[in-house]
Amino acid sequence: MKSMPSILSAPKKETVPDWNRWYAARAGRLRSSAIRELLKVISQPGMISFAGGMPAPESFPLSAFREACEKVLAREGPAALQYSATEGYGPLREFVAGSLRTKGIPCQVENVLMTSGSQQALDLIGKVFVDGSRPACVERPTYLGALQAWDSYAAEYITVPLDDEGIVLEGVPELLERSRPRFMYVLPNFHNPAGVSLSLARRRRLVEILASAECFLLEDDPYAELCFEGGMLPPLASLMPERTLYLGTFSKILAPGIRLGYVAGPQEVIRKLVQAKQGVDLHTSTFDQMVACEVGRMGILPAHIGTVRDIYRERCAAMLTAMESHFPDAVRRTRPKGGLFLWATLPEPLDSVELLSQAIAAGVAYVPGPSFYPPGMDEARRHLRLNFSYCGPERIEEGIRRLGAVFTRAMQ
Amino acid sequence: MKSMPSILSAPKKETVPDWNRWYAARAGRLRSSAIRELLKVISQPGMISFAGGMPAPESFPLSAFREACEKVLAREGPAALQYSATEGYGPLREFVAGSLRTKGIPCQVENVLMTSGSQQALDLIGKVFVDGSRPACVERPTYLGALQAWDSYAAEYITVPLDDEGIVLEGVPELLERSRPRFMYVLPNFHNPAGVSLSLARRRRLVEILASAECFLLEDDPYAELCFEGGMLPPLASLMPERTLYLGTFSKILAPGIRLGYVAGPQEVIRKLVQAKQGVDLHTSTFDQMVACEVGRMGILPAHIGTVRDIYRERCAAMLTAMESHFPDAVRRTRPKGGLFLWATLPEPLDSVELLSQAIAAGVAYVPGPSFYPPGMDEARRHLRLNFSYCGPERIEEGIRRLGAVFTRAMQ
Numbered sequence: 001m002k003s004m005p006s007i008l009s010a011p012k013k014e015t016v017p018d019w020n021r022w023y024a025a026r027a028g029r030l031r032s033s034a035i036r037e038l039l040k041v042i043s044q045p046g047m048i049s050f051a052g053g054m055p056a057p058e059s060f061p062l063s064a065f066r067e068a069c070e071k072v073l074a075r076e077g078p079a080a081l082q083y084s085a086t087e088g089y090g091p092l093r094e095f096v097a098g099s100l101r102t103k104g105i106p107c108q109v110e111n112v113l114m115t116s117g118s119q120q121a122l123d124l125i126g127k128v129f130v131d132g133s134r135p136a137c138v139e140r141p142t143y144l145g146a147l148q149a150w151d152s153y154a155a156e157y158i159t160v161p162l163d164d165e166g167i168v169l170e171g172v173p174e175l176l177e178r179s180r181p182r183f184m185y186v187l188p189n190f191h192n193p194a195g196v197s198l199s200l201a202r203r204r205r206l207v208e209i210l211a212s213a214e215c216f217l218l219e220d221d222p223y224a225e226l227c228f229e230g231g232m233l234p235p236l237a238s239l240m241p242e243r244t245l246y247l248g249t250f251s252k253i254l255a256p257g258i259r260l261g262y263v264a265g266p267q268e269v270i271r272k273l274v275q276a277k278q279g280v281d282l283h284t285s286t287f288d289q290m291v292a293c294e295v296g297r298m299g300i301l302p303a304h305i306g307t308v309r310d311i312y313r314e315r316c317a318a319m320l321t322a323m324e325s326h327f328p329d330a331v332r333r334t335r336p337k338g339g340l341f342l343w344a345t346l347p348e349p350l351d352s353v354e355l356l357s358q359a360i361a362a363g364v365a366y367v368p369g370p371s372f373y374p375p376g377m378d379e380a381r382r383h384l385r386l387n388f389s390y391c392g393p394e395r396i397e398e399g400i401r402r403l404g405a406v407f408t409r410a411m412q
Numbered sequence: 413m414k415s416m417p418s419i420l421s422a423p424k425k426e427t428v429p430d431w432n433r434w435y436a437a438r439a440g441r442l443r444s445s446a447i448r449e450l451l452k453v454i455s456q457p458g459m460i461s462f463a464g465g466m467p468a469p470e471s472f473p474l475s476a477f478r479e480a481c482e483k484v485l486a487r488e489g490p491a492a493l494q495y496s497a498t499e500g501y502g503p504l505r506e507f508v509a510g511s512l513r514t515k516g517i518p519c520q521v522e523n524v525l526m527t528s529g530s531q532q533a534l535d536l537i538g539k540v541f542v543d544g545s546r547p548a549c550v551e552r553p554t555y556l557g558a559l560q561a562w563d564s565y566a567a568e569y570i571t572v573p574l575d576d577e578g579i580v581l582e583g584v585p586e587l588l589e590r591s592r593p594r595f596m597y598v599l600p601n602f603h604n605p606a607g608v609s610l611s612l613a614r615r616r617r618l619v620e621i622l623a624s625a626e627c628f629l630l631e632d633d634p635y636a637e638l639c640f641e642g643g644m645l646p647p648l649a650s651l652m653p654e655r656t657l658y659l660g661t662f663s664k665i666l667a668p669g670i671r672l673g674y675v676a677g678p679q680e681v682i683r684k685l686v687q688a689k690q691g692v693d694l695h696t697s698t699f700d701q702m703v704a705c706e707v708g709r710m711g712i713l714p715a716h717i718g719t720v721r722d723i724y725r726e727r728c729a730a731m732l733t734a735m736e737s738h739f740p741d742a743v744r745r746t747r748p749k750g751g752l753f754l755w756a757t758l759p760e761p762l763d764s765v766e767l768l769s770q771a772i773a774a775g776v777a778y779v780p781g782p783s784f785y786p787p788g789m790d791e792a793r794r795h796l797r798l799n800f801s802y803c804g805p806e807r808i809e810e811g812i813r814r815l816g817a818v819f820t821r822a823m824q
Contacts, residue, residue: 016654019681022594022628024543024565030687057490065493069481078469081477081667116528116671116693123692127564131436148691152539153436182434216434242428255493257698259528269431275442279560280535281528285697286669 029151042365048399050386051365053192053340056315059308060255061300068294072287080287086274088114088262089289095296096248096262103224104238105246110267113274116284118222118249118261120277122149125218125245125263127276129182130155137181139167141343141372141383143192143220146185157374160184162191164334166198169205176213183216183245188236190223190339193372193385197337200233207239217244222261225253225305227338228313242266250292252340253305258288311389312340318393319386319400326404328411333386340389345382350410352384358410364402441563454777460811462798463777465604465752468727471720472667473712480706484699492699498686500526500674501701507708508660508674515636516650517658522679525686528696530634530661530673532689534561537630537657537675539688541594542567549593551579553755553784553795555604555632558597569786572596574603576746578610581617588625595628595657600648602635602751605784605797609749612645619651629656634673637665637717639750640725654678662704664752665717670700723801724752730805731798731812738816740823752801757794762822764796770822776814 042049072080087093093112100107115121122145130136130153138146140159147155158179161168167186176184186206188198198206210217219236237246249261263273277283295301316336323333330347346352352368359365369383388396454461484492499505505524512519527533534557542548542565550558552571559567570591573580579598588596598618600610610618622629631648649658661673675685689695707713728748735745742759758764764780771777781795800808 016678017628019628019678019684022541023684024539024541024594025545026543027540027684027688030540030684030691052495054495057494060490060493062485062490062493066482066485069485070478073474073478073481078472078474078667079669081472081474081669082469083464083466083668116697119691120693127436128439128442129434129436131438133437145691145694152688152691182436216429216431255490256495257491257493258700259693259695259697266428266431272431272435272439272442276439276564279442279531279557279564280692281532281671282557283671285528285671285700288670288697288700 026152026154029154031148031151038365038367041360047360047363047365048391048395048402049365050388050391050399051367052390053387054390055252055256055340056308056311056389059304059311061295061304064295064298064300064304065255065291068291068298072290072294076290080290082286084283084286084289086278086283087270088112088284089286089293092289092293092296095293096264100237100246100248100264103232103235105235105264106241107264111270112262112264113270113277114284114289115261115263115277116281117251117256117259118220118247119145119149120280121247121261121263122146124273124276124280126150126153126155127280128272132156135179135181137176137179137184137215138374139186139191139194140377141193141369141380142185143187144371146220147374159374159377162194162196164196166191166196166202167206169202169209173209173213176209176215181215183218184210185218185220186236187220189221189233190226190336190341192223192339193341193367194343195334195336195339195341196343197233203233203236203239207236210240210243218247219244220247222247222249222252223339226309226312226340228309228316229337237264245269253301253308254292254295258285258292260284260288260292309338312338315388315391315393315396316342318396319388322397322400323404326401328404328408330411331407340387342386342388344384344386346384346407347411348382350407351381353381355406355410358406359403362402362406364399364406366403438564438566441566443560443563450777450779453772459772459775459777460803460807460814461777462800462803462811463779464802465799466802467664467668467752468720468723468801471716471723473707473716476707476710476712476716477667477703480703480710484702484706488702492702494698496695496698496701498690498695499682500524500696501698501705504701504705504708507705508676512649512658512660512676515644515647517647517676518653519676523682524674524676525682525689526696526701527673527675527689528693529663529668529671530632530659531557531561532692533659533673533675534558536685536688536692538562538565538567539692540684544568547591547593549588549591549596549627550786551598551603551606552789553605553781553792554597555599556783558632559784559786571786571789574606574608576608578603578608578614579618581614581621585621585625588621588627593627595630596622597630597632598648599632601633601645602638602748602753604635604751604753605779606755607746607748607751607753608755609645615645615648615651619648622652622655630659631656632659634659634661634664635751638721638724638752640721640728641749649676657681665713665720666704666707670697670704672696672700672704724750727800727803727805727808728754730808731800734809734812735816738813740816740820742823743819752799754798754800756796756798758796758819759823760794762819763793765793767818767822770818771815774814774818776811776818778815
């Protein structure tokens with residue numbers, strides 16, 4: 001391209017350049033997580049936050065973690081701080097494979113890739129499977145981190161609604177046939193944000209539908225162990241392993257700050273995801289993987305998970321009870337049997353986005369619905385997500401009282 | 413889209429599906445790192461590997477690291493294992509900003525984003541700045557991890573050659589004018605793979621050129637501290653901070669296994685990169701960041717870096733001396749004054765890719781040139797990269813002897 005210098009077209013050379021002109025087109029689709037931005041506002045003293053998704057910090061097994069750090073450094077020495085395989089630390093992959101087998105998922109070490117949190121698994125899946133040429137099929141609502149990861153890969157979405165038994169399957173075969181998504185993304189247990197679980201009958205039917213569809217299943221299962229009422233249902237990956245990628249994490253059963261998740265699936269897909277991960281961060285922290293593995297081998301996780309379940313059961317009950325007292329009857333809410341989240345639905349014409357500033361003024365925070373939907377869906381603004389894992393029961397009661405007052409006032 | 417069922421077009425329903433049909437187009441550009449693949453072959457006993465880029469494990473400050481783990485867990489408690497800010501751990505960002513200021517780079521905490529290794533900074537920069545509409549300008553050769561990260565964002569490249577004083581600047585203003593890259597990617601100190609450094613005169617000239625060009629500078633500086641001969645030269649970011657993103661890492665001054673790097677630059681760009689990182693892994697390991705910060709505050713890093721420098725100086729000298737004895741004179745090599753790598757150039761018609769299997773058969777490994785070039789550049793096959801940081805001097809002598817025999821035989 002020849003340049004034709006003239007007074008009019010001569011570029012102005014600033015000292016401080018405008019970086020916007022150098023952004024790739026996709027940078028415009030990067031949206032800041034509503035939650036992460038909210039976290040800044042709500043760190044004010046006195047604020048009661050139901051907005052985050054943080055596990056109860058008092059549950060973290062600190063002393064086991066400390067012991068594991070010592071053991072790892074003593075036994076592994078410099079290897080604990082050296083570069084390691086992209087696939088992950090072998091013994092930790094073994095540990096994960098073993099725990100998936102106990103859930104009925106056929107899994108060997110070759111089927112497991114360790115990731116830097118489950119969020120990274122979503123990013124890698126975006127890199128390998130998402131572009132504008134075929135859509136992703138997601139639940140409505142769905143996990144906001146998945147939308148955030150895939151938006152940057154030019155994702156298009158089709159959506160399927162949820163009810164109290166999870167994803168609604170009527171019309172799904174026709175939708176898949178018509179829209180040709182590459183995969184269907186499902187959170188079957190204690191859904192984030194909806195707080196519902198997929199019933200056994202629907203799990204069976206979903207697998208039947210997908211067996212003759214032109215897509216695979218992406219099963220995101222961070223909360224399976226956090227079931228405080230009723231038993232565990234079989235993972236979809238146990239019913240259809242050859243066509244499922246299964247995502248799990250140590251964030252909810254150990255601690256989230258060390259960023260350890262994994263994806264399990266057919267070996268050829270794991271190999272492709274490994275190639276993607278090489279360019280993304282080479283590998284996940286060697287030390288954190290070894291320490292998590294050591295904690296796992298100590299055998300303390302089952303007891304620890306029991307403790308976590310007890311805490312969350314109590315807090316979920318406290319939230320539901322407080323809602324009985326303080327929420328207008330017209331505000332519907334789900335009744336989770338596990339996990340960290342509860343989903344509330346406001347009566348028309350209330351709007352969860354508009355009401356947020358009033359809630360924050362009253363000293364309580366939540367995440368409004370639109371974060372959990374692809375853009376442009378009006379129904380989103382009637383919903384909101386409430387986290388019950390982080391605050392103790394007294395603060396939950398007080399926060400729900402404040403929120404109830406905001407809703408009641410808005411309905412007058 | 414209506415489907416017209418017929419015997420010919422009826423889709424075959426397999427039990428084990430072919431996942432290839434679900435990959436996004438970009439998945440085809442994901443290439444496995446030659447080094448990571450090599451690492452598998454070369455783990456055989458007896459093999460002497462100059463292929464990796466691993467720091468000397470005997471240099472890791474293990475006892476300081478152990479002490480830091482204890483202190484962090486005692487002082488921070490559950491916060492060390494909890495979710496934390498995407499931007500990074502505040503005190504560690506302060507530590508980084510302070511160390512950049514001592515290098516002459518104007519930097520506050522708001523200018524720093526902590527990343528999961530420097531590799532993640534390259535991926536985030538790819539996400540925000542790379543697409544097929546405008547090229548990236550890279551050195552020839554360049555860091556293979558950058559190519560790997562950006563290939564997945566549909567990168568196009570233009571290249572500028574290196575000589576013993578670093579990037580050759582003749583013709584660069586015209587190239588930038590003509591090809592309109594969004595940024596120029598430069599490794600000014602102890603280049604990986606080339607082992608050369610950008611001279612002071614050329615640093616000044618490069619900044620002059622870029623000040624009136626329509627692109628920014630991406631300065632990748634992982635090895636600055638590892639200078640074992642001569643002094644440090646000013647970073648390009650100190651000469652042109654408003655137009656530079658600066659990448660650094662703890663991998664070479666502390667340990668690589670904990671995956672800690674950072675990017676420093678104008679605040680508005682850091683904010684955009686933070687948005688990208690939210691979708692990629694939420695944040696880097698809280699615990700690893702706190703421990704690295706604790707080690708940094710102990711004040712042991714300067715002495716530790718001194719030890720590392722002494723080790724690498726000795727090993728680099730051992731490699732160059734062994735080359736005097738064992739390499740044919742026609743094999744040229746760079747003489748690094750720091751870093752981890754040395755670059756060798758074979759005489760025509762020798763081919764580093766073809767010779768690799770003979771080298772491995774002789775019990776020695778290296779990385780052939782093409783990993784460090786965009787595809788399709790013939791000159792690449794005359795070069796190879798040799799790492800001198802990992803093996804001790806005796807193994808270096810023996811490995812170079814083996815490699816010299818392979819080259820000598822090939823030239824006969």
